Amino acid sequence: MKKTRQLQNDLISDIDQPTGNEHFTYKERQFAGPSYQKLSNFLEQQNTNVVKDTNDYYQIIHNSFLLELMKQSICISCKSIWNGDMSVAQREGLYCSLVFTCHCSNEIKINTSKQCPKTSQRDINIRSAIGANFAGIGHQGLVKLCGVLNVPPPIDDDHFSRTITRILPVFESHKLNSMKNAIEEACGESNKRKLTVSGDGTWQKRGFSSLHGVVAIMSTCSSAKVHIR
Structure with missing residues (x-):
């Protein structure tokens, strides 16, 4: 149980980490479904903070719209309307590091997903592995889905398998806890x-x-x- 709690804290909570583009927090939003409720209840029982932030979720957006947004801003370096290009500095599965370079050579770097504390894994890659597992489509199904959506391919099969193996204790613990509560409710x-x-x-x-x-x-x-x- 101690190992499970530590793993859960590593993958879900960042109470010891500074806020910013690099770190992940599990946060509440109104339109989340039953899966969020189950995970939220589990976190509360483990005394893990659940931060309320309705903006903490992902949007799928086409690259051209990101450039449109940048062209409506002012470059902090040349003080002119931003005019430049976008490039990908790094990619890990569905995560990438974007660089917006103005014609004056000023660069703005952003990450498309936060890094889970105490790990080298990105939140979006962990979520995609969990989603593919829950949906029963596996890695190959996830690859096909990404292709249809015209988004970059997910993490490779080896990393996918290691991710599932790593997070399995958290879900096994929650599964047993949920079944135990159901038994006690029925007995009551x-x-x-x-x-x-x-x-x-x-x-x-x-x-x-x-x-x-x-x-x-x-x-x-x-x-x-x-x-x-």
Whole structure:
């Protein structure tokens, strides 16, 4: 559990880090769905700060619109309307470091994703790996999705696998915590420890060769249910 908490703090919280373009914080926003609620509850139980900031999310924007925005600004060096070009100084999967160079040679550098504290990984690459895993499309599916969206390819397969392996303890811990709470809720409603339950399961693909499946078990006296994947 101690190792899981440390890993969760490394990937999710940056309470010891200065604010800025480089560091990541898990923040609340109104349109977040059930996944945010589950993760937020887990963080609260671990005494991790959840900062409220409705601007802490990603937008997909075409490069041409970034240049349009820059051309409506004043260069702090030559004091003229900005006129220049954009280049990519560094790229790691879906993360990149952009450089806007004015005709006067003044440069503005920005990062498209924050770096998770105490790691060399970028937030967007971790989120893309989690999303591909949750959606069941894996790395190859994520590559296809990025191609259709006309965005850079994600991290390579090896880095993708290492990312999933690294964050797995956090989600395993949350899964067990969620199932335990569901059991206690059902026992509380029935006023007994012996429960009558019903269950069903399915596999990731047809046949008997699939290594991944999901089971749902529901108490007859409660809406609480247990998911085992």
